[in-house]
Amino acid sequence: MMLSNHFPIPMSMSLNSWSDALSQWHLFGLPLGLVVIAAIPLVFIALYALTYGVYGERKISAFMQDRLGPMEVGKWGILQTLADILKLLQKEDIVNTNADKFLFVIGPGILFVGSFMAFAVLPFGPAFIGADLNVGLFYAIGIVALEVVGILAAGWGSNNKWALYGAIRSVAQIVSYEIPAAIAILCGAMMAGTLSMQQFSILQQGEYGFLHFFLFQNPIAWLPFLIYFIASLAETNRAPFDIPEAESELVAGYFTEYSGMKFAVIFLAEYGSMFMVSAIISVVFLGGWSSPLPNIGSFALNDWTTGPVWGAAWIVLKGFFFIFLQMWLRWTLPRLRVDQLMYVCWKVLTPFAFVAFVLTAVWEIYMK
Amino acid sequence: MSEYFRNIASSTSTILTGMGITLKHFFNAVKRKGDAGIEESGYFGQVDGLVTLQYPREAMPTPDNARYRLHNDIDDCIGCGQCVRACPIECITMETIKVTKADLETCGKTSGGQQKRFWIPVFDIDIAKCMTCGICVSVCPTECLTHTKVSDFTEFNRENMIYHFGNLSRIEADLMRKKAEEEKKAAPAKPAPKAKPAPKPKPAQQPNASSNNE
Amino acid sequence: MQELPKAEHRSVRVTPNGKNRVVIEKDLSSEEMILNMGPQHPSTHGVLRLECKTDGEVVVEAEPYLGYLHRCFEKHAEMVDYPGIVPFVDRMDYLAAMNSEFAYCIAVEKLLDIEIPRRVEFLRVIVAELNRIASHLVAIGTYAIDLGAFTPFLFCFRDREHIMSLLEWASGARMLYNYIWIGGASYDFPKGMQKRIDEFVTYFRPKALELQRLLTENEIFVKRTKGIGMMPADVAVNYGWSGPMLRGSGVEWDLRRNDPYSIYPELDFKVCVPDGKHSEIGDSLSRHLVRAYEMEESLNIIEQCLDKMPAAEEGFNPRAAIPKRIRPKAGEVYGRAENPRGELGFYIVSDGKSTKPVRCKARSSCFVNLSAMKEMSMGQLIPDLVAIIGSIDIVLGEVDR
Numbered sequence: 010m011m012l013s014n015h016f017p018i019p020m021s022m023s024l025n026s027w028s029d030a031l032s033q034w035h036l037f038g039l040p041l042g043l044v045v046i047a048a049i050p051l052v053f054i055a056l057y058a059l060t061y062g063v064y065g066e067r068k069i070s071a072f073m074q075d076r077l078g079p080m081e082v083g084k085w086g087i088l089q090t091l092a093d094i095l096k097l098l099q100k101e102d103i104v105n106t107n108a109d110k111f112l113f114v115i116g117p118g119i120l121f122v123g124s125f126m127a128f129a130v131l132p133f134g135p136a137f138i139g140a141d142l143n144v145g146l147f148y149a150i151g152i153v154a155l156e157v158v159g160i161l162a163a164g165w166g167s168n169n170k171w172a173l174y175g176a177i178r179s180v181a182q183i184v185s186y187e188i189p190a191a192i193a194i195l196c197g198a199m200m201a202g203t204l205s206m207q208q209f210s211i212l213q214q215g216e217y218g219f220l221h222f223f224l225f226q227n228p229i230a231w232l233p234f235l236i237y238f239i240a241s242l243a244e245t246n247r248a249p250f251d252i253p254e255a256e257s258e259l260v261a262g263y264f265t266e267y268s269g270m271k272f273a274v275i276f277l278a279e280y281g282s283m284f285m286v287s288a289i290i291s292v293v294f295l296g297g298w299s300s301p302l303p304n305i306g307s308f309a310l311n312d313w314t315t316g317p318v319w320g321a322a323w324i325v326l327k328g329f330f331f332i333f334l335q336m337w338l339r340w341t342l343p344r345l346r347v348d349q350l351m352y353v354c355w356k357v358l359t360p361f362a363f364v365a366f367v368l369t370a371v372w373e374i375y376m377k
Numbered sequence: 378m379s380e381y382f383r384n385i386a387s388s389t390s391t392i393l394t395g396m397g398i399t400l401k402h403f404f405n406a407v408k409r410k411g412d413a414g415i416e417e418s419g420y421f422g423q424v425d426g427l428v429t430l431q432y433p434r435e436a437m438p439t440p441d442n443a444r445y446r447l448h449n450d451i452d453d454c455i456g457c458g459q460c461v462r463a464c465p466i467e468c469i470t471m472e473t474i475k476v477t478k479a480d481l482e483t484c485g486k487t488s489g490g491q492q493k494r495f496w497i498p499v500f501d502i503d504i505a506k507c508m509t510c511g512i513c514v515s516v517c518p519t520e521c522l523t524h525t526k527v528s529d530f531t532e533f534n535r536e537n538m539i540y541h542f543g544n545l546s547r548i549e550a551d552l553m554r555k556k557a558e559e560e561k562k563a564a565p566a567k568p569a570p571k572a573k574p575a576p577k578p579k580p581a582q583q584p585n586a587s588s589n590n591e
Numbered sequence: 592m593q594e595l596p597k598a599e600h601r602s603v604r605v606t607p608n609g610k611n612r613v614v615i616e617k618d619l620s621s622e623e624m625i626l627n628m629g630p631q632h633p634s635t636h637g638v639l640r641l642e643c644k645t646d647g648e649v650v651v652e653a654e655p656y657l658g659y660l661h662r663c664f665e666k667h668a669e670m671v672d673y674p675g676i677v678p679f680v681d682r683m684d685y686l687a688a689m690n691s692e693f694a695y696c697i698a699v700e701k702l703l704d705i706e707i708p709r710r711v712e713f714l715r716v717i718v719a720e721l722n723r724i725a726s727h728l729v730a731i732g733t734y735a736i737d738l739g740a741f742t743p744f745l746f747c748f749r750d751r752e753h754i755m756s757l758l759e760w761a762s763g764a765r766m767l768y769n770y771i772w773i774g775g776a777s778y779d780f781p782k783g784m785q786k787r788i789d790e791f792v793t794y795f796r797p798k799a800l801e802l803q804r805l806l807t808e809n810e811i812f813v814k815r816t817k818g819i820g821m822m823p824a825d826v827a828v829n830y831g832w833s834g835p836m837l838r839g840s841g842v843e844w845d846l847r848r849n850d851p852y853s854i855y856p857e858l859d860f861k862v863c864v865p866d867g868k869h870s871e872i873g874d875s876l877s878r879h880l881v882r883a884y885e886m887e888e889s890l891n892i893i894e895q896c897l898d899k900m901p902a903a904e905e906g907f908n909p910r911a912a913i914p915k916r917i918r919p920k921a922g923e924v925y926g927r928a929e930n931p932r933g934e935l936g937f938y939i940v941s942d943g944k945s946t947k948p949v950r951c952k953a954r955s956s957c958f959v960n961l962s963a964m965k966e967m968s969m970g971q972l973i974p975d976l977v978a979i980i981g982s983i984d985i986v987l988g989e990v991d992r
Contacts, residue, residue: 072406073399074745077429170626174648174973248739249811252974337403341395341805343812344739346974347648357385388810398805399742415756416783421790428749437756442778444763465667465675510678510769515777515910524763 049137053325060090062280062332069336093273100269108266109166116163117267117274123155124282131288132207134298134320145206146198149289150191153244156282157183160253160263163275167266176263178347179253182243185351186250189358190240193233196369197223197293200230210297210320218303218311222296227372232365234294236358238331241286243354245279248339252347287331288324298324414438433529444509445528447502449542453487453521456495460513460522468506469513472499472543474553477560487519498543498550504530505538623651628976630659636733636980637987641964643976650976653968655961660991668951673699673917674773676951680937681767683953684989686729687931689715689722689758691989692771697852698926698937699773702919707775711909712854713900714776717788718758718768720889720896724795725754726931727882727889734879734981735806738815743806750798753791760784774913785897792890799886807883813869816876820967820979823873830963834933834956835885836983838864839878846929858895860888875982882984885931918946925954932956932984953992957985 034042064079064087071078079086104113130145132138142148157180164176200223201209215221224230243250253263264275291297298320302310314323345353408426412435413419430436439445456473473495476484484493514522532538545553628641638659644651664683668676680695681688693715700707707715732747755765761780762770770777806812822832827840837844845862847855863884870876921943927936933956940950960983967979 069403070741072427073403074742075402075406075426075428075749076745077427077431080431170624251739337396337399340742341399342392342740343735343806343809343815344974345811346815346972348972349811349814356381384810391808391810395805395809398801402742415753415760415787416781418783418786420756420787421753421794428752440760440763440781442763442781443759463675465671465678508678508682508767509764510675510767511763511777512675512678512769 049133053133057280057284057325062283063090063093063276065332066280066336069333070340073337073340097269097273102269102271103266105168105266108168112162112166113266114166114271116159116161116166117264117271117278118159119162120156120159121274121278121281123152123159124278124285126155127152127285127289128281130206131285131324132210132292132297132320133324134317135207135210135315137317137321138207141205141207143203143205146194146204146209146289146293149206149285150187150194153183153282153285154187156278163267164263167263169266172263172265175253175265179246179263181347182246182250182253182350182354185354186240186243186358189236189354189362190244192359192362192366193237193240194289194293196230196233196365197237199366199369199373200227201293206292206297209292210299210324213296214299214315216304216311219296219301220303221299222294222301224294227369229365229368229372230294232361233369234290236362236365237290237293238334240354240358241290242335242338243350245282245286245335247283247335249342249345250350251339252344252350283332283335284328287328287335290331291324291327295327296323297327412437414440416440439526439528441526442524443526443528444511444514444524446504446525446530447507447509447513447540448523448525449500449502450521450523451497451500451542451544452485453489453519454497454500454542455487455491455493455519456497457518459516459518463512463516465510465512466506466508468503470499470501470503471497473497474545474550475557475560476553477556480553480556487521489519491519496545496550496553498545498547498553500542502540502542503538504540505535622646626973628653636985637990639961639980639985639987639990641976641980643968643973645973648972650968650971650973653964653976655964657958657961657987657991660987662988662992664953664992665951668948670947672946673919673948676948677772678767678769680953681769682988683955683992684930684932684935684957684986685766686986687722687726688766688768689718689771690726690928690930691935692768693719693853694926694928694930694935695937696771696773697928698924698939699917699919701926702922702924702939702941703773703914703917705774705912705914707853708909708912709854710779710901710903710907711775711912713896714780714909715771716853716855716858717893717896717900718761718770720892721754721758721788723931724886724889725751725758727886728754730882730931730984731802731806731879734984735812737977737981738812740806740809740812743802746798746802746805750795753794757784757788757791760787772910772913773917775911776909779903779907779909785900788893789897792894795890796887799883799890803883807880813876815974816870816874816879816978816982818871818874818876819971819975820875820982821871821873822963822967826966827873827963830966831959832933832963833959834930835863835878835881836933836960838862838881839873839982841865841867841872841877846927846934850927852928854896857899858892860892860895863888875978878982878984882931916946919943927954930956932986932989933960935989953989955989955992957983957987957990958992961985961990 031042031045034045067089068078068086079089082088082092104110127149129139130142130149132141160176160179160183164172164179167173197209198204201212203209203212213221213223219225224234242248246253264272267275295301300311300314300319300323302314304311405426408424410423410426410428412430413423414437416438456471458471458473461467461469461471474497476494476496481492481494484496486492509524511524514520514524624645626643626645628643630638630640632639640656640659641653642656643653662682664679667679671679677692677695680691684691728747728751732744732751735741735743735747758768758770759765761784762768762778822836822840824837824840824842827837828842832840833844833846841864843862843864846852847860848862861884863881865872865877865880870880919939919941921941923938923940925936925938927934934954935956936954938950938952938954939948942949964979964983968976971979
């Protein structure tokens, strides 16, 4: 039997032709194609955020600190996260007597959901995107706000002064940093002229590879890029903005009272949102799934490295690069104090974001 | 206003310096420092890389004068009790039985040639209490009590932390005790002490006599 | 200055040296929360309990509660003979054990009035300064990790491992050495030790510089510690502070210079006092800077000692001058030495008849330094409280004895 009868191999690179074909694929009357489509992001999220994100952080931090990191479980400790998950699964699930049970339980759930709902609009390749909303970027920025509700629920429901402190700080931080983040992303949206995530990637594709990326299309684009990167660190509570989880001050901030699987859920939500902001910034400024390699003469590197699978690989790689950058910063810098954090947001990032906004607008209107 | 920009500039430059240092360490991570001991001359010349050693597969050697677990070579012990008295924690318990004249030959000599005059049925060191200060080792006249390099001696049962070095079984100990008592009883009464000579007049006390150091 | 909540007076008191200090006076007590930091807490350096009355994020008062690590050192000292107290002294300030033993031995030797061989004096000073570096590495590393910088902690401990290996080679133990004995030292340096210490000094200088670039010069670290926990010099002296804390407030007081013991008069070293260019004099950053500079000065001292140390003749016994039975004459003595944390003093009362002291009181440096906690923490934010505790560099073993 011809392979192409059973597996829809894309002959062209037209968007969504691959996933269209896949969704039509039925095996023995079962819509297996749709299952595969749904499974791809889940598998990816599961593999990445749940396993290698944590493992990668431990290994990267270890190498930066002249240590080995996990080495015992599996060769070079690869199975360490699996062991951790198994351990957390079988732990006793403690809920305080005085805790507000409903909020306590629902907190991590909302947090997790808020983090992962943004994955729906991330373009994992030219042929594959969960939901190609024409306001995809707006949706991605907005859905992060759901995390705030989860954090508040977790902090209040713990009935613990320390947790409450952490939750309040975290909420203030996330809500404040959404402003410079949104303005910086808006600069990117101005350059693209659209809010659709898939369009962003298409617009940044071309035969000159990375020169088509918005970061290099505009002399001022580095400023919103930097601002969004810093704001995204604060959105995901990563150092140097990790005051809410300040281990040495508040034990563990808003998730002090959580044990077992609920803790694992919060923990994994953090890694999920780390990837999400990395993906957003690489889609808006660094081309999403388009290849950075240029076509040099007869070496049509760009054409060779573009395609549905290549596209997925590129966005994953770019996401991983920003993850590495986030981890690198975490293990280098001390923590900012709460008021210094707010100072950075309102007095440094926001004015610069406005300046970048105006300059980008000027460039787009007059210079283009 | 300029301070505002200076702040931003200095923050950026110091953050980038810090990031450079950690990145350098990250790229150095392909090398691993060896497990040379401090006594080896190449200790500080080892590669600059990861410093972790995966114990117990890899371990740095312990120096020879390391003070870890105690060991008593009971055959050399003369039962003087200096270690018992010197220990600040009182973790050594010792019981001695005087050797009768007849048994001196059997008891034997220490490896340094000194005649042993005491049987030692009980010589217990509570190694859980021992703080490895080394005072007992320093006062031992025959150097039978020594520190070994063993630092890993965990036990499941707390009673196993009391090390018994005594070399007489209970039956033998009772036998020796009986012999010692018999010898004491059979010993002729001590002769009357010789008349002490008239005490010499003590030398005139120096004003700042330091009679502390004997 | 941070935003203070309403319903209270904020008065500014000007101290004699012109610094402003803010005092919060509340006339009606609004929402005040009592927050308990510790005894189990990642950043209180041991089992210290701080009861903080906070108003939002601002700390109104932070009172330390001690005693969680009390191990009856002074009672033990009355039951054990003089040489046997040395291991107990080790365990009080376990991070700077050599310096603690040094202070104790100086006190007892004053009472005994004996002379120490010259080479032994050099041995003592070298190990004491090595231990000072190790102790400051812990102080800096844990200060960094309190403030959220995880990497300098591990760099500090990696270097401390080298020092511990060196001291293990010299004395036999890695942390609680029992090396400096009354009247001498327990072992002479093994063959090759002097060369190894020299190599260590060469190895460590660039590492100290790296630490400075990674941590001390980092703008975020500076922002977290500059101007925090201000302590004017006169108040510091009144509280009885000593060591890097006092030098951080600008007072040039170092027992190695002002009340010298052993061979320190022959050595050339600077007493590190901050110059106010990188930090405000009296704040946490000054104290941190004093410790960082002191590490370098200790390296200089060690180099000088290695040069000046008399070579060991055949059959040199570091225990030669130790009396057979240590029975000091009746009297009282107070002997002190410069611990990495301050002035550690021992007040020993002897009755002349027994080999055990009648009373041995330890004047602990950290205990006195910690007593000013309430004063330093008024009006600070909670994260600043952590920065202040870290800068005091307490070791609960010495605070509670």
